[in-house]
């Protein structure tokens with residue numbers, strides 16, 4: 547599918563409730579599936595990635611049903627999972643395959659994990675390596691570096707894994723395997739990555755110890771079913787925050803957005819760049835903080851982004867690149883090599899597609915450099931099957947001189963199925 551986006555005549559105005567957080571929705575389904583008893587999820591993101599997680603867990607014998615706006619999971623716990631009779635297909639979802647690999651490493655049966663063409667290029671050695679250290683039998687293409695992955699779980703023993711990268715997928719995979727291991731499992735990261743696993747495991751009754759950049763878990767603990775209320779996804783909200791800031795005469799209100807501090811790098815950067823952002827109605831959905839975000843048309847300046855900030859805004863960098871094209875001065879994004887191993891190489895795709903529209907942007911070895919403000923012209927660009935690239939390109943269409951056609955917009959359903967609906971709602975006068 548392709549979409550033609552016309553430049554806005556008036557600003558964006560109104561209020562929307564952002565769909566559920568993708569990271570939290572995946573975890574709610576996986577943890578509910580390995581918990582004893584009933585888990586009820588509200589605000590679950592019905593995006594393609596989370597639906598892949600639901601399908602995989604059903605194939606492992608778990609009962610997952612929709613009841614109105616709730617997802618109800620019934621399980622007899624981790625030991626109740628059954629050997630799947632077909633390969634488990636994670637689609638486009640890195641979170642599904644890496645977290646599920648950790649769960650399967652504890653299960654005494656064989657499973658094969660596959661995904662789409664993008665997943666086939668993404669590195670899996672970052673989880674298969676440490677899972678082997680815990681004594682799991684894990685293999686795959688190029689000795690477990692890539693899909694298909696083969697896993698036979700078994701008798702695991704806890705380890706202390708010092709991760710070379712700040713990755714919540716790696717951390718979570720190892721901690722989930724650690725739940726079924728003898729002794730203590732600890733993961734230490736160079737910087738703290740998103741901590742939804744740590745928070746949610748505690749609401750399922752698991753004791754988790756956090757000490758600065760290290761997280762530890764004792765093996766043998768069981769999860770008990772619970773209620774999970776999923777906040778709106780700040781990574782989806784980011785696109786509307788950027789849209790509101792870069793378009794004339796705009797004022798947008800986003801309700802119930804998750805503001806977990808391990809995810810709010812985008813808010814820090816927006817403020818740093820001069821964004822007219824206010825945060826109100828702070829409250830908690832279970833263990834997760836949420837708030838209402840207000841953004842207005844903003845006078846933006848360039849900034850430098852790197853270091854510990856990167857894991858706090860890794861998925862928002864494509865949106866931030868659009869912001870930077872409209873900011874006065876130079877924006878430098880560094881220490882962001884991880885962008886090369888997402889759904890696409892997000893450094894290359896953002897640079898090539900933004901250049902296509904007239905932006906002043908260059909790739910650097912660990913990120914990008916953008917000089918603004920530059921007017922964007924019309925044209926045809928491609929998401930290359932990457933949801934976040936598709937939404938970033940659509941934002942360009944709001945401010946460009948002529949219309950922009952974005953190819954392969956179906957990918958957007960991975961994380962924000964009603965993205966265009968929300969944009970249209972905010973454009974109506």
Ligand SMILES: O=C(O)C1=C[C@@H](OP(=O)(O)O)[C@@H](O)[C@H](O)C1
Nearest residue numbers: 569641712713714715716860861
């Ligand atoms: O744990 C998660 O839910 C995620 C962690 C991040 O990936 P990494 O762990 O690879 O950094 C992020 O990019 C991804 O969208 C979701």
Ligand SMILES: C=C(OP(=O)(O)O)C(=O)O
Nearest residue numbers: 638639640641861888889
């Ligand atoms: C990188 C992403 O997701 P995943 O790793 O789960 O495919 C993303 O949503 O931007």
